[in-house]
Amino acid sequence: MIPYGRQSLDQADIDAVVEVLKSDWLTQGPTIERFEAAMAERCEAGFGVAVCNATAALHIACLAAGLGEGDWLWTSPNTFLASANCGRYCGADVNFVDIDPLTWNLDVNALEHKLENAEREGKLPKVLVAVAFSGQSCDMRAIAELSRRYGFVVIEDASHAVGASYAGRPVGCGEYADMTVFSFHPVKIVTTGEGGLVLTNSPERAEHLRRLRSHGMTRDPVQMDAPSHGPWYYQQVELGFNYRITDMQAALGLSQLNKLDGFLTRRRQLVARYQALLADLPLTLPTPQPEAESAWHLYVVRLQTERLQHSHRQIFEGLRAAGIGVNVHYIPVHLQPYYRDLGFAAGDFPQAEAYYAQAISLPLFPAMTDEQQDFVVDQLRRLLTDAQ
Incomplete structure (x- = not known):
């Protein structure tokens, strides 16, 4: 059977994972930070936050955008379930924008018409998840202009688009999206086994994303409501999740990124x-x-x-x-x-x-x-x- 997609692994990938297995850190260690930095550099973005999968990345990106009950998330109907489900996880309502018959991506003309109607009805979206279907971005410049006009946050679901570019710059650079999400599932462009990443140019949003992936905890005294009890001390300052990626996965991702x-x-x-x-x-x-x-x-x-x-x-x-x-x-x-x-x-x-x-x-x-x-x-x- 010739599969529709599959991972491409070599000895360098295996050696990278074995090196971590022999180290002191299997998870929450330095390899994750190196992988995040490498992805951010490759995409000309400020910050990367790696998580266990792209669904988790979409979820915390929506939370970092302030999405919640009473809000709307819009996305394309031609996508995997996670692009819509992430809104439901936050308690938001979900709606869809039909696709362009040529690109099979979200149709910007249909989006503009739907936004005009939604403004009259008082149902404008808080978040738009723009899906880069098959690896090709939507008309992100036009979407960014509409986001400024109507006040919604743009999350580019670039799960298919690691290494793609738009308007001469890497997908993920943040010129036309507030946050970009990548997937590292085995059939995607590069793999960590399972894994996802959120890119952003906002240091505040990056810090929020890091808290959300790790139970809403912080060890930063600035974020605490009382003095630290000692070097062991942490506080949970919001409700977060265990969405952490491992150093083993990050090592594989770093090796894959070289190829x-x-x-x-x-x-x-x-x-x-x-x-x-x-x-x-x-x-x-x-x-x-x-x-x-x-x-x-x-x-x-x-x-x-x-x-x-x-x-x-x-x-x-x-x-x-x-x-x-x-x-x-x-x-x-x-x-x-x-x-x-x-x-x-x-x-x-x-x-x-x-x-x-x-x-x-x-x-x-x-x-x-x-x-x-x-x-x-x-x-x-x-x-x-x-x-x-």
């Missing part, structure tokens, strides 16, 4: 081959945007189902039967039973629903060979030819 440029180069080579090899088939291929250089976590095609006799599911299952581990990213979040119970229904976000009915994620990972890719293309061509 990021190579990973990106190979992903982009494979994407260029896909774009050329698939151009004559009844498919809608991804559309790169001029200001956004994607990290290409995913390579998604849309079946032109109106030209095919076979269904979306038949093509998908045919590829699986051929030993190709295709997937679908994503089932629109508003169609999940939990969100339907909150009042959402089929037809609410038609672009996201139309996309879902056609989308297939093809294999894409740095260790994928040209021969494997040729096999994927040949099998897809066979199935689509039979379906016409």
Whole structure:
């Protein structure tokens, strides 16, 4: 089976983790700080706060933005559940903005129209989670302008976009987002096994994020309401969580970061081959945007189902039967039973629903060979030819 994505590990990664295993620190040690600093430097950001996974990162980013009961969080329906669930964790209401039919990212024109209506109704969002789907940023400049006009906090969910750039600067630099979240799951661009990170340029927000990931505790006398009892002393000054990452994971992340440029180069080579090899088939291929250089976590095609006799599911299952581990990213979040119970229904976000009915994620990972890719293309061509 050729998977749709997989980690790329080598002896250097193994050695980095073993070095930590032989050290005095397995967690809450110096390797975490080195990893945070390296990520911040790579992304031209002020501060990085590493946590156990990207869902935790989204949660504490929302809390650091002040999101709570009575507030609204908006995001794209074409994303993983966590981009919306993070708002619910904070007690906020959640709504969605439909996607652009070309980029499959949040549609800025739809966002502007929805904001105009929300202002009249007194239901403007406190937070917008802008998802960099497949590794390509949304139109972040336009989103930042709307955030200044309507007063919401922008969190870029860049879980797919480690190493991507927008408007000539690294995703995560904070020029157009108040906070940026990355994921280090094994199928992502670089991995720590599990893990996530929040980037911010605000020292106050970074300190708040650090407290939130560790039970709301502080050892800083400035943040305490009474004098310290001694060197052992700490206070819990707010309700936080145990969202800490380990030094073992951070060591793997540091080692992986050394190979990021190579990973990106190979992903982009494979994407260029896909774009050329698939151009004559009844498919809608991804559309790169001029200001956004994607990290290409995913390579998604849309079946032109109106030209095919076979269904979306038949093509998908045919590829699986051929030993190709295709997937679908994503089932629109508003169609999940939990969100339907909150009042959402089929037809609410038609672009996201139309996309879902056609989308297939093809294999894409740095260790994928040209021969494997040729096999994927040949099998897809066979199935689509039979379906016409």
